[in-house]
Amino acid sequence: MSNATTDSAFAATAERLAADDPAWLAAARRAAFAAYEGASLPDRARHLWRYTDPSKLLPGARTPGVPDDAFGELPADYHDGTFEHAAGLAIACDGRVLRTAIDPAVSDHGVVVADLREAARTHEDVVRAHLLSLAQVEFDKFEALGAALFAGGAFVHVPAGVVLDRALRVAHRVHGDGVFAERSLVVIGENAEAEVVFDLSTVGADDAAMLHAGLEVHVAPGARCRLVFIQTAGRRFVHAPVIRCRVEGDASLETVTVALGGALVKSLQTTEIVGKGATVKALGIVFADGRQHFDHHTLQDHLVGQNSSDLDYRAVVAERARSSYTGNLRIGLEGAGADAHQRNHNLLLHDTARADTIPELEILTNDVSCSHAAAVGPLDEEMIFFCTSRGLSEEQARRVIISGFLEPVITRIPGDDLQDRVRTALATRLAAVT
Amino acid sequence: MSEETLTPILEVEGLHVAIDGKEILRGLDLTVEDGETHAIMGRNGSGKSTLSAAIMGDPRYEVTSGAIRFRGEDVLDMPVHERARAGIFLSFQYPVALPGVSVSNFLRQAVKAVRADEVPTKAFRPLVKENLQRLDIPQSFMTRYVNDGFSGGEKKRLEMLQMLMLQPPLAILDETDSGLDIDALKIVSGAINLLRGEGRAQLLITHYQRILHYVKPDKVHVLLQGRIVKQGGPELAEELEQRGYEWIESEAA
Numbered sequence: 001m002s003n004a005t006t007d008s009a010f011a012a013t014a015e016r017l018a019a020d021d022p023a024w025l026a027a028a029r030r031a032a033f034a035a036y037e038g039a040s041l042p043d044r045a046r047h048l049w050r051y052t053d054p055s056k057l058l059p060g061a062r063t064p065g066v067p068d069d070a071f072g073e074l075p076a077d078y079h080d081g082t083f084e085h086a087a088g089l090a091i092a093c094d095g096r097v098l099r100t101a102i103d104p105a106v107s108d109h110g111v112v113v114a115d116l117r118e119a120a121r122t123h124e125d126v127v128r129a130h131l132l133s134l135a136q137v138e139f140d141k142f143e144a145l146g147a148a149l150f151a152g153g154a155f156v157h158v159p160a161g162v163v164l165d166r167a168l169r170v171a172h173r174v175h176g177d178g179v180f181a182e183r184s185l186v187v188i189g190e191n192a193e194a195e196v197v198f199d200l201s202t203v204g205a206d207d208a209a210m211l212h213a214g215l216e217v218h219v220a221p222g223a224r225c226r227l228v229f230i231q232t233a234g235r236r237f238v239h240a241p242v243i244r245c246r247v248e249g250d251a252s253l254e255t256v257t258v259a260l261g262g263a264l265v266k267s268l269q270t271t272e273i274v275g276k277g278a279t280v281k282a283l284g285i286v287f288a289d290g291r292q293h294f295d296h297h298t299l300q301d302h303l304v305g306q307n308s309s310d311l312d313y314r315a316v317v318a319e320r321a322r323s324s325y326t327g328n329l330r331i332g333l334e335g336a337g338a339d340a341h342q343r344n345h346n347l348l349l350h351d352t353a354r355a356d357t358i359p360e361l362e363i364l365t366n367d368v369s370c371s372h373a374a375a376v377g378p379l380d381e382e383m384i385f386f387c388t389s390r391g392l393s394e395e396q397a398r399r400v401i402i403s404g405f406l407e408p409v410i411t412r413i414p415g416d417d418l419q420d421r422v423r424t425a426l427a428t429r430l431a432a433v434t
Numbered sequence: 435m436s437e438e439t440l441t442p443i444l445e446v447e448g449l450h451v452a453i454d455g456k457e458i459l460r461g462l463d464l465t466v467e468d469g470e471t472h473a474i475m476g477r478n479g480s481g482k483s484t485l486s487a488a489i490m491g492d493p494r495y496e497v498t499s500g501a502i503r504f505r506g507e508d509v510l511d512m513p514v515h516e517r518a519r520a521g522i523f524l525s526f527q528y529p530v531a532l533p534g535v536s537v538s539n540f541l542r543q544a545v546k547a548v549r550a551d552e553v554p555t556k557a558f559r560p561l562v563k564e565n566l567q568r569l570d571i572p573q574s575f576m577t578r579y580v581n582d583g584f585s586g587g588e589k590k591r592l593e594m595l596q597m598l599m600l601q602p603p604l605a606i607l608d609e610t611d612s613g614l615d616i617d618a619l620k621i622v623s624g625a626i627n628l629l630r631g632e633g634r635a636q637l638l639i640t641h642y643q644r645i646l647h648y649v650k651p652d653k654v655h656v657l658l659q660g661r662i663v664k665q666g667g668p669e670l671a672e673e674l675e676q677r678g679y680e681w682i683e684s685e686a687a
């Protein structure tokens with residue numbers, strides 16, 4: 001439970017950060033902290049908290065994290081100085097952006113990759129118009145905490161009509177065992193096209209930090225955006241991301257979530273679809289073993305109709321790990337003609353592993369096309385027999401089938417280097433549990 | 435060496451097989467000599483797929499008594515992958531899909547598991563190419579996921595591709611001919627004929643004799659309610675084509 005001493009330490013942190021913010025942001029930060037303090041813990045009976053004890057996301061005995069610049073070495077594939085893999089990038093540690101770089105050919109078109117706190121001054125018009133406009137700090141205690149304490153994060157702006165041929169990458173690492181917060185903002189202008197990869201890890205495998213992460217994404221009419229979240233943190237990390245997306249008419253948004261690390265991951269991702277002709281796709285994979293606990297919640301909210309959303313989350317759960325998934329699908333009164341599909345499949349590798357899958361459909365209008373499919377179960381015996389009949393050992397067969405199960409999501413990650421990094425990470429994890 | 439001293443490729447003796455406690459094979463005997471191709475015919479439900487699954491070692495089928503020997507060695511205690519590595523291949527009647535597993539990746543792993551010594555890494559690609567041509571399969575197959583969204587005919591061709599890549603001493607073809615048009619049937623038959631010869635044997639499971647025009651069997655067996663009730667040469671298949679199965683059923687009754 002929160003206690004007075006630590007809360008005052010966090011109040012001081014928020015205050016110290018506010019002192020450096022422009023006045024409008026300082027006010028928002030203070031309001032967020034007040035909302036955090038004022039909000040009671042979510043009721044565990046409420047659907048979103050059925051599987052995860054909310055008190056585990058409170059700072060508790062933890063203190064505000066002390067930021068460090070010890071990012072460590074960038075993954076070899078990450079940035080070779082030529083912008084071959086990424087048109088722009090931000091390197092962040094402990095919630096603070098250490099460095100940004102952008103291909104001049106891209107920045108000439110007005111594309112921005114910057115530290116969000118700096119951008120609050122340098123790009124005040126765009127940032128102020130969007131920042132915290134989708135977040136619900138009044139309703140979500142932890143989102144409020146993240147908004148009050150964020151020390152940095154990326155601001156990505158792709159102006160109208162600009163089409164990027166390479167992804168933008170944000171690499172973020174945290175260390176220690178304190179509480180960190182970051183916040184990023186992605187604004188994709190009308191008819192622009194961009195891919196943004198958020199690559200999150202801990203500096204060391206034993207770092208036990210807690211990260212409250214906020215992201216807001218605005219996809220303007222006709223724009224196309226793909227967001228990729230790769231999380232490969234150590235086994236003691238606690239991650240509480242809240243991702244809020246808004247997609248306008250004829251725009252498309254695809255999100256690809258790869259959640260591999262952490263002791264506890266409690267993720268919320270909401271998408272408001274506010275225009276006709278919009279296409280929203282959300283893909284996700286979870287690989288859980290040991291005693292890892294993953295809890296993903298998504299909301300596809302069709303505020304108007306004549307658009308589509310399609311969601312496919314897949315989890316592999318081994319040993320004593322647990323993965324919970326709640327997929328909320330809402331089609332409002334104005335949502336006629338919406339096409340919304342949801343699929344959640346869970347492979348359990350051991351009897352002790354657990355997966356929960358809850359579809360929640362709130363459909364307030366007729367004339368929609370909706371479906372949901374959920375499955376929890378062991379590997380298919382027929383597939384194993386087929387593979388072993390071709391000479392693969394049972395172990396090899398299991399690995400091939402499990403990798404195949406995750407592969408369609410991995411192929412959606414931009415860049416062979418990143419795909420291979422994820423495959424390698426998964427292969428190592430698989431080898432340990434099969 | 436005289437023929438009599440060669441060990442048969444496959445010997446099945448008094449085989450009883452049950453699934454979910456229900457007895458499907460009820461004392462089946464079958465010997466396939468080195469270099470021979472045998473056809474097993476029988477109506478739907480007579481136990482043909484059960485026999486092939488039992489030889490391959492499908493753990494869902496329980497062998498309650500009897501013996502299966504491959505080149506003189508008892509295989510009943512061998513796990514499935516060891517039977518495959520020893521040289522038994524089953525072309526499935528209904529091959530399953532492996533979503534997310536590319537044909538190329540799967541073939542590579544299978545060849546590595548079964549024929550690592552004969553097919554060094556360098557030789558893999560040219561061998562695939564040669565077999566794709568033989569089977570009239572486009573190169574684009576290689577990047578598709580195994581049997582995922584494949585038509586019936588495509589699945590059978592992919593089974594034949596795997597067979598040619600693995601060059602099994604014993605190939606069991608469970609209704610590989612069914613659902614194929616005449617061109618595909620000729621291609622598939624050609625692949626099977628490539629495997630014929632000394633040191634190998636094939637077991638052709640079918641309920642039509644159509645494929646037997648292209649792959650001439652040395653012996654034909656008729657399976658009825660879990661037992662082989664009649665054996666003969668290729669002329670038996672012709673007779674079945676003309677007269678159907680009733681006369682055998684009444685003969686066996």
Ligand SMILES: Nc1ncnc2c1ncn2[C@@H]1O[C@H](COP(=O)(O)OP(=O)(O)O)[C@@H](O)[C@H]1O
Nearest residue numbers: 453454458476477478479480481482483484485
């Ligand atoms: N998985 C199963 N569970 C229960 N019965 C089965 C199963 N598989 C096959 N059978 C039964 O075993 C008998 C033989 O089936 P099968 O070997 O597939 O015959 P065939 O291949 O000759 O058509 C049939 O009566 C069938 O219903």
Ligand SMILES: [Mg+2]
Nearest residue numbers: 482483527609
């Ligand atoms: Mg059959």
